[in-house]
Amino acid sequence: MREYLLVLMVAAVITYAATPLLRAIAVKTGAFTPVRDRDVHSAPIPRLGGVAIFLGFAASMLAASHLPRLGQVFETGPELKGVLWGAALVCLLGAVDDIHELDPLTKLGGQMIAAGFMAFQGVQLFSLPLGGVTVLPAPVMVALTVLTVLVMTNAVNFIDGLDGLAAGVVGIAAASFFVYSYLISRNYDPPNVFSSATFISAALIGCCLGFLPHNFHPARLFMGDSGALLLGLLLAAATISTTGSVTPTDVSTNELTATLLPLVVPTAIILLPLVDVVLAIVRRTRAGQRPWQPDAKHLHHRMLQIGHGHRRAVMLLWLWAAVAALGSVSFVFLQAGVAAAAVVGVVVVAVVLTVWLPRWSRTRQPRVLS
DSSP states (O other): OHHHHHHHHHHHHHHHHHHHHHHHHHHHHTOEEOOOTTOOOSSOEEOOHHHHHHHHHHHHHHHHHTSTTGGGGGGSOSHHHHHHHHHHHHHHHHHHHHHSOOOHHHHHHHHHHHHHHHHHTTOSOOOBOSSSOBOOOHHHHHHHHHHHHHHHHHHHHHHTTSTTHHHHHHHHHHHHHHHHHHHHHTTSSSOOOOOHHHHHHHHHHHHHHHHHHHHSSSOSOOOHHHHHHHHHHHHHHHHHHHHTTOOHHHHOSSHHHHHHHHHHHHHHHTHHHHHHHHHHHHHHHHTTOOTTOOOSOSHHHHHHHTTOOHHHHHHHHHHHHHHHHHHHHHHHHSOHHHHHHHHHHHHHHHHHHHHHHHHHHHHHSOOOOO
């Protein structure tokens, strides 16, 4: 655990320290997010923060490779090198888009190249935990791997609409997945808590923690596509590394739980971004628009519309992300009844806060005397 804490701290410190430098570069290169109809900020904000996040991740990987136990993970194959190069490719793609707007198909093609490169280096689904271990033909597994990366990168990109929202949601997802992969790896034969998925999750937590002080409202720098695509790809890499090799018995001795959790947990961990992207595609398709055509009807827009302030909307969406992510993971180390009761209780709290706080704020507003 100490090595993971060191990795987290390195990622956080380097990301935090590099962010002001990237802000200066963004200002000089004209990498600004303009004020658009769908945006909530009132002045152009520099972006390129994703490059600082990449530097934090790369630094954590360099540190981990020299540690006595985590260093062994780098010797088992080219998987982590594939993650680093895939992260570099998608971050470069996003950085170019932050400076010079790219069309959606170019960005999609770049994401597919990065995902394909990672799969070629061993970051892929080798099996699916469907009622046991299901192995499909290699081309199908590679296609599912690439699809997973595309879905996660774009889901994070879709939800990046409020200061600190994407970094917070991904940080919560990474923390949940760290707990999940760490716990189930203790059931391996022989037990081994040092894995690429757990390392990526720890580094990702650090990157998000290091970036958030600069990005929380009012943000001094946006992560841009260089950050949103990067965070999505790294989260996908951690998910693929675990889901593609786990067997149901590693998760639980209960037959029903062992069958469901290996599929439910990876989905629940990014449930909030997934729901947002699915709703956006359905909404835009029904309106006769292209699925990637932007609008101002995302979940965070709706939170603002019902009366939440910027910071409160972000923190409530963090709460909902934690309900789904940590709630699903709780079934791995708690009894099903206890975990279900805890999840229901937190859901009730989240619903009450989401619905009641705007009404309470309106009643607290001072009346103007005529």
